Amino acid sequence: MLEFTGSEHTDRRTLFVEVVLPLGIAINYTYRVPYDLNDQIAVGKRVVVQFGKSKIYTAIVAGIGEQAPEKYEAKYIIDVLDAEPVVHQRQLQFWAWIADYYLCNIGEVMNAALPTALKLASETKVELNKEYPVDKTTLNDREYLIVDALELQPELTVNDIAKLLGQKTVMPILKMMFEKGIINISEEVSDRYKPRVRTFITLNPIYRDQDQLRELFGILEKRAPKQADAVLAYIQLSRSQKTISKSELVEASGAGAAAIKSLIEKEILFAEEKIVSRLVHDADDLEANFELSPAQQTALDEIKQGFEQKDVLLLHGVTSAGKTQLYIRLIEEMVNSGKQILYLLPEIALTTHIVERLRKYFGNAIGVYHSRFNDNERVEVWQKVLSGQYRVVLGARSSVFLPFKDLGLIVVDEEHENSYKQFDPAPRYNARDASIYLGHMYGAKVLLGSATPSFESFYNAHNGKYGLVKLTERFGGVEMPLIEVVSITEETKKKTIQSHFTSVLMQDINNALANKEQVILFQNRRGYAPIMLCKICAYTPKCINCDVSLTYHKSSGKLHCHYCGYKEDSPNICPACGSTQLEYKGFGTEKVEAELKLLLPDARIARMDLDTTRSKNAFQNILNDLDEHRIDILAGTQMVAKGLDFASVTVIGIISADSLLKYPDFRANERAYQMLSQVSGRAGRRGKQGKVVIQTYDPGHRVIQQVIAHDYVDLYNTEMTERKNFKYPPFYRLIEINIKHKDPEILHHQAEALARDLRKHFDDRVIGPEYPLVGRIRNYFIKTIILKFEKDNISMPKVRATIKDVITQFNTTKLSKGSVIQPDVDPY
Template sequence: MLEFAEGQHTDRKTLFVEVILPLAIAINYTYRVPFEMNDEVAVGKRVVVQFGKSKMYTAIIARISEQAPEKYEAKYIMDILDAAPIVSLQQLQFWAWLADYYLCNTGEVMNAALPSALKLASETKIELNKEYEIDRNTLNDREYLIVDALEIQPELTVSDIAKLLGQKTVMPILKLMFEKNIILISEEVSDRYKPRMRTFITLNPVYRDPDQLKELFSILEKRAPKQADAVLAYIQLSRKQKAVSKNELTEASGAGSAIIKSLIEKEVFFAEEKNVSRLQSGDDELEANFELSEAQLVALGEIRQEFEGKDVVLLHGVTSSGKTQLFIRLIEEMVNSGRQVLYLLPEIALTTHIVERLRKYFGNAIGVYHSRFNDNERVEVWQKVLSGQYRVVLGARSSVFLPFSNLGLIVVDEEHETSYKQFDPAPRYNARDAAIYLGNMYKAKVLLGSATPSMESYYNAHNGKYGFVELTERFGGVEMPTTEVVSIAEETKKKTIQSHFTSVLMNDITTALANKEQVILFQNRRGYAPIIICKVCAYTPKCINCDVSLTYHKSSGKLHCHYCGYKEESPSVCPACGSTQLEYKGFGTEKVEDELKLLLPEARIARMDLDTTRSKNAFQNILNDLDEHRIDILAGTQMVAKGLDFAGVTVIGIISADSLLKYPDFRANERAFQMLSQVSGRAGRRGKQGKVVIQTYDPGHRVIKQVIENDYVDLYNTEMTERKSFKYPPFYRLIQLDIKHKDPEVLYHQAEYLAKELRKHFDDRVIGPEYPLVGRIRNYFIKSIMMKFEKDGISLPKVKATIKDVILQFNTTKLSKGSIIQPDVDPY
C-alpha cells in the first residue's frame, strides 16, 4: 500500500485505486485514476464508479497503488465526491475485521455502515425535502431542472436524473443538493425525530410576597373558586418537587385546562414548553449535581481500579441499582480528558433521558444515532463525529460504525440483550462483541452493564479476562419486589381463573387501581390468537410463503404471518370441510387487552407491541401516557421489559411464563431468567416496594425459583455444567450455515453435499443438516448445518478459511444453482 501526501503526485503518474463497493462481492475492484485527479485521491474518500454494464455506484477508496490489475483492464473512476476522507483508516480496519470474523464481504459491511445518502447508486431513489422551502433564485440550471422534475414526479432514481440532464456523472450535483437540504434519499425517508415537549407552570414571582398571595386568594375565592383551587394545588405540589407540569397541576387540582389557561392569561401563572425525558417521571436521579450512594461510590472506585489492569469490565448491578448514574460519572471523566465516548443502548427510545442529563454538562457535544432519524440527520451526525464536534454518541447497534477519531470509552448498557445481534442481512454481527474489538483498536475502555449478564460475559469476568464489579442494592434503599408464583392448572381446576388472569393477579390489579397505581402485564406473543383450528377436521390456516400458522389480529380482522408479512381474511367457514366450528387457540397481547377491557371496563388500558409501535412516535406516545397516568394498565411483549422506569407501576403480571421456559434453544433458561428478571425489575422502582405475579403451569421450574430468589449465580452454575457437557458457548464456538432453495428436493442434496464436505475437515464437529423450527420463509426452504469448535487447541481463522473454501468450491458446482448460503458466526 502506497502512502501519498497531498500535493506529491506528479501530473503523469498512473495511479490505481482499489475500492469497496456496497455489494456482496468477494474481491475489491481496482479502477484507474485520471491524471487530473491524481492529487485528489486519498484512502477513505468516495468515488463514483461504473460497475457492470451501466450501473453507477459510490465506492470507498481502500488502497492506492501504481499497480494495474492483472486479470482485467481497469476502468477510470468517474468522479471524486469528497474534499477530505469520510471513512478513516481505523474504520476500514474495523470493516475488514467484521467481514473476516462474521464470514461476509467488506461491501456488505460498507452497506450496513454508511447512511444511504453517502452511498448513492443508479437505483437510489430521490425525493424533494418537503420540510425545506426552496428559493429557486439560488438554484443553478441543473438543480432547477431536477426540482421541476421532482415536483411533477415525486420520486426519481439517480439513473432517471442522469437521463434528464443528459450526463453520466450526476452524483456530485445530488450530493450538493442533499447538503443544501433540497432533496432526501427515499430509502431512509421518515419523519424527523421529535422531542417530547411538556408545558411547565410557574407562579408569577409577584405572589412570592405573602401579602400579595393572600390578596390573590381573597379575590379568586369570591370570583373563581376553581382557580383558587388550582393555585393552592400548585403551591402544594411546588413544595414537594422542583418543576410542576400542566398535566400534574390539572390532575392534582381537578381543574380543567380552561381554568389553567385563564390563570395564564391573567399572568398568575407563567407557562413554558420544555423538552423532557420520555422515560423518567421525575428527574431526581438525573439532576446535574446528583449524589451517588455509598454503594455506588464503592462500585465506581472498583470500576476505575479494574480499568487499570483490564480493558473490559462487567458491571453486574441489580435492577434499579443506579448503573446509569455510574455510566454518567465515567462519561463525564472521559469527556473532560478530551476523548470521545460511545454509549450503546439496545432500544432507540432509551436514549432520551440520558441525552437530557448529559446535555446539562456538554450542550451540543452530544449526538444521537439511530434508524428513526432521516438520512440528512444521520449524515450530519456522521460528519460531526468525524470532525470531533460530537464527544459523546448515544445510539443503537449501528453506532459502532461511526467515524470516531479519539474514542476513550464504550459503554454497552443491557449487554445481554439479543437486539445487539444483527440477524439479517449480513454482516450478522453482535454490537457488544464488535464494540469490544473497536475498543481494542482505539485503546479505549469498555464497560458492559447488566442486571442479568450474558453467560459469556459472566464467564469471561470470572476467568479473569474481564474485570468484574457488583452492585447488589437498589438505589435509595428501595426493596426488590416481592414475587408470587401462581399455578394456572390449580386455578383452572378450582375455577377461580377469569379468562387468562388468575384470582391472585386480578386481586393485585384491582388493589393497585384502587390505590391509583399502575400495572404492567407481560405476554411474549403479539396478536389476538396464534392459531385458528377447525374442531371437526383440525384444519389450521397457514402462510402461503412460510411454514407457520397464521396469527389472528382482531384490530385488522385478518390472519397475519409474522415472518413475511402475508395477510388474508379470517375464515368464518372451514375451507377444508365446510364446518363453521372454528376455534381460537392461545392468546397474544391483543387478546389480553381485549379481555381486560371486559373485566375492568373502568380501567384505562393500552398495549405495547410491534403492531402498536410501528408509527414514528407511537412508542414514545405510549410511554408518555403511562408516565402521565393516562394509562392504568399496559399490556405488552418484551418491549415492556427494557429500561422503563415509572414511579406509579407497582404490580407486574407475567401472564404465561411457560412460553419462555419451554422454548427449544440451549439459551432458553438464560433468556427466560433475563426476561423474567428484567420485567420484574419494572415494579416498585421509586420508594415503594412492588409486587410481581408469575402465572405458570410449572411453578416448581428451576428458573422460576432462581428468579424469585434473584439467584443469578445458581443459574450460571447449573447452566455452565450443562453447556460444558453438550458443547455449547462459552466453552465452544458455534458457526451455523443456512442453505436456502425454493425446491426442497434440490435443497436436500445441496445441504447433504455441503455437510459431507465440511465433515472431511471437521469430523463430528458438524451437526446436521436439519430443518430449523421454521423450515420455509418467503418461499425459500431452509436447512441448517451447525458446527461446534472447542476454544482451545484449534485455530478459528483457519476454520473460517476452510469454511470459505468449502462454500467457494460448492458454488463452482452445478449443484449450487439457485441456492443461497448464509454463514452466521455466534448465531445466538
C-alpha cells in the same frame, strides 16, 4: 489493500485506487484515477465508479497506489464526491475485521455501516436529444408515447417509461431510440442527503431608528394591517430571542406567509436561508447534582481501579441498582478529558427513554443514532461525530459503525440482550462483541453492564479475561420486589381465573389502580391470537410463503405472517371442510389489551409492541404517557422488560411464563431467567417495594424458583454443567451455516454435499444438515449445518478461512445452482 507511500501527488502520476463497493463481492475492485483528480483523491473519500456494463455506484477509497491490476483493465473513476474523507482509516480496518470474523464481504459491511443517504442513488435517466429534430411520423406507437411524455416532462427514469408503456422490459425500445439519435441515456448519480434549510428574518437596519419605525408602522396600519401585525410581532419576538425564523414569525403574527413575502419584497424585512440541524434540542442547563450511594461509590471506585488492569469490565448490578448514574459519572470524566463516548443500548425504546435523562447532564453534546431516524438525520449525526461535535453518542447496535475520532469509553448496557445480534442481512454481527474489538482498536475502555449477564461475559469475568464489579443493593435501599407464583392449572380448576388473568393478578391490579399506581403486563407474543383452528377438521391457516401458522390481528381483521409480512382476510367458513366452527387459540398482547378493557372499563390501558411502535415517535409518546400518568396499565412484549424506570409502577404481571421456558434452544433457561428477572425489575423502583405475579402451568420449574430467589449464580452453575457436557458456549464456539433453495429435493442434495465437504476438514465437529424450527421462509426451504469448535488448541482464523474456501469451492459447482448460503458466526 493498496497503500500510497508518497506525501504529495504529481500531476501526471498514474494512480490506482482500491475501492469498497456496496455489493457482496469477494474482492475489492481497482480503478484508475484521471490525472485531473489526482490531487482530490484520498482514503475514506467517496468516488463515483462504473461497475458492470452500465451501473454507477458510490464507492469508498480503501487504498491508493501506482500498481495496475494484473487480471483486468482498470476503468477510470468518474468523480470524487467529498472534499474531506467521510470514513476513517480505522473504520476501514474495523470493517475488514467484521467481514473476516463474521464470514461476509466488506461491501456488505459498508452497506450496514453507511447511512443510506451517503450511498448515492443510481438511476437511468432518459431525455430527448435536443440536437436531433424528431419527425413524429416516423415513430412507432411506443416511441411516439415516449417522445410525447418527454416533451411534457424533460427527464424520465426507466421505471417511469415502463409504467407509461405498461410493460416491464423497455430497454430494447430505448436502445433503438438511442441508436436513432432520438434520446440520450445516462446513469445519473443523485445525492440523497439534503441539509435542512430554514429561512431567518431580520429587520432592515434603517428601522432601528425609532422615528423611522414609527412612521413605517403608521403607513402599514392604514394600507396593510396584516403587514403591520407582522412587523409588530417581529419586534416583540426580538426582545426575547436572537434569531427569528420565518415560520415563527408567521405563527406569532397570524399575518400569513403572503404578508411576510410582501415585506421582504419592500426590503422592510430581510430573509436569509441557513442550514440548521434537525437534531438540536433545547439545551438543558441542569447540573449533574445527584449523589451516589455508598454502594454506588464503592462500585465506581472499583470500576476505575479495574480499568487500570483490564480494558473490559463487567458490572453485575441488580435491577434498580443505579447503574445509569455510574455510567453518567464515568462519561463526565471522559468528556472532561476530551474523549468521545459510545453508549450502546439494545432497544430503540430505551434510547428515547434514557436520552432525556442524559441530556440533563450533557445537553446538545449528546447525539442519538438508530434506525428510526430518517436518512437526513442519520447523515447529520454521522457528520457531527466525524467532526467531534458530538462527544457522547447513544444508540442501538449500528452505532458501532460511526466515525469516531478519539473514542475513550464504550458502555454496553443490558449487555446480555439478544437485540445486539444482527440476524439478516449480512453482516450478522453482535454489537457487544464488535464493540470490544472497536475499543481495542481505539485503546478505549469497555464497560458491560447487566443485572443478568450473558453466560459468556460472566465466564470471561470469572476466568480473569474481564474485570468484575458487583453492585448488589438497589438504589435508595428499596427492597427487591415480592414475587408470587400462581398456578394457572389450579385457578382454572377453581374457576377463579378471568380470561387470562388469575384472581391474584386481578386483585393486585385493582389494588394498584385504587392507590393511583401503575401496572405493567408482559406477554411475549404480539397479535390477538397465534392460531385459528377449525373445531371440526383441525384446519389451521398457514402462510403461503413460510411454514408457520398465521396470527390473527383484531385491529386489521386479518391473519398476519410475522416472518414475511403476508396478510389475508380472516375466514368465516373453514376452507377445508366448510364448517363455521372456527375458533382462536392462544393470545397475544392485542388480546390482553382488548380483554382488560372489558374487565376494567375505567382503566386507561395501552399496548407497547412492534405493531404499536412502528412510527418514529411512537415509543416516546407511549413512555411519555406512562411517565405523566396518562396510562394506568401498559401491556407489552419484551419491550416493556428492558430498562424502563417509572416511579409509580408497583405491579408487574407475567401473563404466561411457560412460553419462555418451553422452548427448544440451549439458551432457553438462561433467556427465560433474564427476561423474567428484567421485567420483574420494573416494579417498585422508587421507595416502595413492588409486587410481581408470575402466572404459569409449572410453578415448581427450576428457573422460576431461581427467579424468586434472585439466584443468578445457581442458574449459572447448573446451566454451565450442561453446556460443558453438550459442547455449547462458552466452552465451544458455534458457527451455523444456513443453506436455502426453493426446491426441497435439490436443497437436500446441496446441504448433504456441503456438509460432506465440511467434514473433510472438521470431522465430527460438523452436525447436520437438519431442518430448523421454521423450515421455509419467503418460499425458500432451509437446512442448517452447525459446527462446534473447542476453544483450546484450535485457530479460529484458520477455521473461518477454511469455511470460506469450502463455500467458495461449493459455489463453483453445478450442484450449487439456485442456492443461497448464509454463514452465521456466534449465531445465538
